[in-house]
Amino acid sequence: MEALLFPKLELPTVEVLGESKAYPINRIFCVGRNYAEHAKEMGVEVDREAPFYFLKSALSFVASGSTIPYPPGTSDYHYEMELVMAIGAPVFKADKFAAAKAIYAYGAGLDMTRRDLQLHARGKGRPWDLGKDFEQSAILAPLTLASRFGAVGPQRIALWVGDTVKQDARLADLVWLPVELVSHLSHYYHLQPGDLIYTGTPAGVGPVNPGDKIRGTIDGLTEVTLTIGKPE
Numbered sequence: 001m002e003a004l005l006f007p008k009l010e011l012p013t014v015e016v017l018g019e020s021k022a023y024p025i026n027r028i029f030c031v032g033r034n035y036a037e038h039a040k041e042m043g044v045e046v047d048r049e050a051p052f053y054f055l056k057s058a059l060s061f062v063a064s065g066s067t068i069p070y071p072p073g074t075s076d077y078h079y080e081m082e083l084v085m086a087i088g089a090p091v092f093k094a095d096k097f098a099a100a101k102a103i104y105a106y107g108a109g110l111d112m113t114r115r116d117l118q119l120h121a122r123g124k125g126r127p128w129d130l131g132k133d134f135e136q137s138a139i140l141a142p143l144t145l146a147s148r149f150g151a152v153g154p155q156r157i158a159l160w161v162g163d164t165v166k167q168d169a170r171l172a173d174l175v176w177l178p179v180e181l182v183s184h185l186s187h188y189y190h191l192q193p194g195d196l197i198y199t200g201t202p203a204g205v206g207p208v209n210p211g212d213k214i215r216g217t218i219d220g221l222t223e224v225t226l227t228i229g230k231p232e
């Protein structure tokens with residue numbers, strides 16, 4: 001075996017409620033504009049032809065309950081509360097029925113965003129990476145098995161900063177449902193266990209500052225929490 005110049009990076013893992021084994025995280029897909037009211041507040045329209053995506057590195061994962069520093073390079077750091085899907089089986093060119101079988105678990109997540117950098121890139125027609133794919137930007141609570149969560153629809157999805165509710169919607173407001181997203185993505189990627197899909201955020205996104213405590217809930221799932229520390 002060849003010697004390594006430095007230690008291999010290990011995939012991060014997330015806990016699964018009621019299971020003794022953790023879920024290793026591979027790729028993190030994120031869906032843009034998947035709630036009509038959020039698209040409106042961003043000054044754009046939902047694309048009803050097809051969903052669109054951006055990715056985050058698995059290394060951007062942070063466990064719920066963490067305190068993280070206010071990130072560099074931004075003065076408009078935003079929360080986005082999201083339902084997250086965890087893929088549990090290989091799936092390629094799947095219809096909705098095959099897609100449903102590949103969804104192993106759900107979790108409550110935060111797609112933390114450097115909004116000023118994202119909007120600057122958007123305005124110039126550039127990729128969103130600086131605004132979206134940065135260290136400690138993908139927060140995720142322990143997962144709940146899909147079989148226990150049941151059908152996606154009536155559940156409330158909400159987010160508080162301190163005691164103030166900022167986002168408050170229903171999963172029924174999703175433009176593209178989880179099975180539709182998995183089916184669609186599977187026509188472009190060989191999805192596999194370890195792939196997460198952040199399904200987009202409802203209206204009410206906004207900035208946070210050092211000292212803020214964020215709490216996000218989805219009925220039937222473990223809540224996600226995050227504390228914002230001082231910049232490094």
Ligand code: MN
Nearest residue numbers: 080111200201
């Ligand atoms: Mn998002």
